[in-house]
Amino acid sequence: MSSTVLANTGDAEAQVSKNSCTTSAASSGISVEVDKSTKKVSFTCGAGINEVQPSNEQSGITQCYTKEVLTEPKDLVSLFGDGSQVTVTPSNGESSDGDKTVTLKLGKLPQTTQTIYFGCTGKSATTGEGQETLAVAAKDEEQKCVVTVTVPADPDANSKPKTPCTLERQNIYLELTSGTKSVSFQCDTDIPTLTPGVDSKAIFDETCAKEVPLADMLPSAKLATEGSRYTFSVDELPETAAAFCYKCSAPATQKGKAPEQQTVACNVKINISPGSLEGAATSATPGSFLALISALLVPSSFLVSF
Structure with missing residues (x-):
């Protein structure tokens, strides 16, 4: 295998790692940027923290957070127009335990650069009692990776x-x-x-x-x-x-x-x-209508200058 192939492989792996929220990267989070031409960006929520937030059990992911502390969710459509959506694809088919690839597609770019946020979190604790429940809940609270998404301004905005x-x-x-x-x-x-x-x-x-x-x-x-x-x-x-x-x-x-x-x-x-x-x-105003009728009815002899 040539050194060029090895270099390309290394670059690809580095890019995947940069765009992946893992348990080890949870404390620092990751940052990605929407591509200006495709209006898309993808990132991965890794195993153990593969629950994508904000999420709605009925409608899926239709919102994003506007604060880094993952508060104040807003509808994607209201921010970036019709066609804005999030697609979540499990890496292991129907399995819910492995990595999940999250693809954000925007309907339009804003006129000024904006920053929005998503979260990759662990599953909510549903078992255990007493101190055990509190310990599990505390652990889940730590397993949260913030995804910072930079949305660039529309390149044509400044020309308008x-x-x-x-x-x-x-x-x-x-x-x-x-x-x-x-x-x-x-x-x-x-x-x-x-x-x-x-x-x-x-x-x-x-x-x-x-x-x-x-x-x-x-x-x-x-x-x-x-x-x-x-x-x-x-x-x-x-x-x-x-x-x-x-x-x-x-x-x-x-x-x-x-x-x-x-x-x-x-x-x-x-x-x-x-x-x-x-x-x-x-x-049209009544006056303008009457003026038009009057002009049509005026005899041509009245148009002769005196």
């Missing part, structure tokens, strides 16, 4: 247009159409607070003054945030044209000036096209 809302601009205007069912914007660093907030489930009407329930106005609308970037999207356009608004403003602790000395916000005005030609027609 970013629209900052600044005090100098005071207003920015975004168009949401059937061709682009989402718009993105940013609040400038000195006015970083968005109102209504992402968790409020509300939005301002076209006057930028009155809050209305987002679900009532646009049932399929969503507002997501990644870092300082906000993305407003809809799955279905409304039947008639609509306009809504968000505000970027300074936090209350920074508003030290008197009201007459400051411009308090920058308005993000979002115009939404109707989902059909019929909707576009019905969204």
